[in-house]
Amino acid sequence: MEEELKNQARLIWQKLLEANNILFIAHQRPDGDASSSLCLMAGVAKALGKKFTAVCADPLPAQFSFLANFSQIKSGFAEIKLADFDLIMTLDCSDLQRTAYPDLFLRAPEQCLIEIDHHPNLNPQSNWQLRSSIFASTTEALHFLLVENNYPLEAKAGTAILAGIIDDTGAFLYPSTSPRTLTVAGQMIDLGANLQKILAHTASGQSNSALKLLGTAMARLKINRTYNVAISYLLPADLAGLDNDDTNGISGRLSNLPGVRAILLLTDNGQGVIKGSWRSREDGADVSALAKAMGGGGHVRAAGFTIYGRLAEEKGKLKLTRLCPPETLSVALQAGA
Ligand SMILES: [Mn+2]
Incomplete structure (x- = not known):
């Protein structure tokens, strides 16, 4: 397994060295891992003397402005012409849709597509992939790529790698944290990565509104003892005026609940969609x-789905109305304590 990843890493590095103009692209509504991955690879491309553009459909959250190269990451695709690039590297995207850049589906066959991510997925469209759930974050996968190819890491790169790890593991709280993750984190701190700054700006340094939202989700937590599953939910009124960033990581923060087999967080965005x-x-x-049973996907410890519907509270119970035209299906979720 590790041998196969090493081979992939070497081949991908070769493609990077051969490229003339590289497009780095992360998923829309970027989180800490996506932001750190873009900043890290912008720094690597600069150090290699490569022409490149690093872009995301949405602006990187301002809390990550302490990362080197933050100001060089573009948002939106208005100024991007896909034909200019001979290599496209997606970062932290389970599939191409996650980039929200439709042109990617129209790329010419000679434009090399590489995907780096920590969610196992098979994407027939891409030429090369470095994906494995042995990595807790995309920055941990990028660390593997860089170290395998003897790239000289320094403190700034170390900070980006560690920031991605800390954000995606909720500061080492989530089960994705492996001995490998902790070893890489330790090595990055040795390199001079600024742990305190990262902690202040990521998982534990959440905004007031994010903490209140977490409190709301925690207060509503119910355990269904038949299935030993915990459920909580967020309604449109809870999310009014909040950033997308504020909902990031809430399900992860709830995931350490002892004695339950799984936790489900339902979020109604007020636009007819429940996540x-x-x-x-x-x-x-x-x-x-x-x-998967709900039409979604993911991995063993973290997965998700999206359905058309609405959530409401009725007499202290959660009511889920599924909107599936032409008929509307009503299902009351029995989340009895
Ligand atoms: Mn990630």
Whole structure:
């Protein structure tokens, strides 16, 4: 397994060295891992003397402005012409849709597509992939790529790598944290990565509104003892006026609940769409199967789905109205304590 990843890393590095103009692109509504991955690779491309553009559909959250190269990451695709690039590298994207850049589907066959991510997925469109759930974050996968190819890491790169790890593991709280993750984190601190600054700006340094939202989700937590599953939810009124960033990581923060096999967080964005996030602990249920049953996907410990519907509270109970035209299906979720 590790040998196969090493081979991939060497081949991908070769492609990077051969490229004339590289497009780095992360997923829309970027989180800490996507932001750190873009900043890290902008620095690497500069050090290699490569022509490049690093872009995301949405601006990187301002809390990550302490990362080197932050100001060089573009947002939106208005000024991007896909034909200019001979290599496209997606970062932290389970598939091409996550970039929200439709032109990617129209790329010419000679334009090389490489995907770096920590969610296992097989994407027939891409030429090369470095994906494995042995990595807790995309920056951990990028660390593997860089170290395998003897790239000289320094403190700034170390900060970006560690920031991605800390944000995606909730500061080492989530089950994705492996001995490998902790070893890489330790090495990055040795390199001079600024741990305190990262902690202040990521997982534990959440905004007031994010903490209140977490409190709301925690207060509503109910355990269904039939299935030993915990459920919580967020309604449109809870999310009014908040950033997308504020909902990031809430399901992860709830995932350490002892004694339950899985936790489900339902979020109604007020636009007829409900997002479901499943999380489980090391000894819990395989939530990828649960998400798949709802038309979604993910991995064993973290998975999700999206359905058309609405959430409401009625007499202290959660009511989920599924909107599936032409008929409207009503399902009351029995989340009895
Ligand atoms: Mn990630």
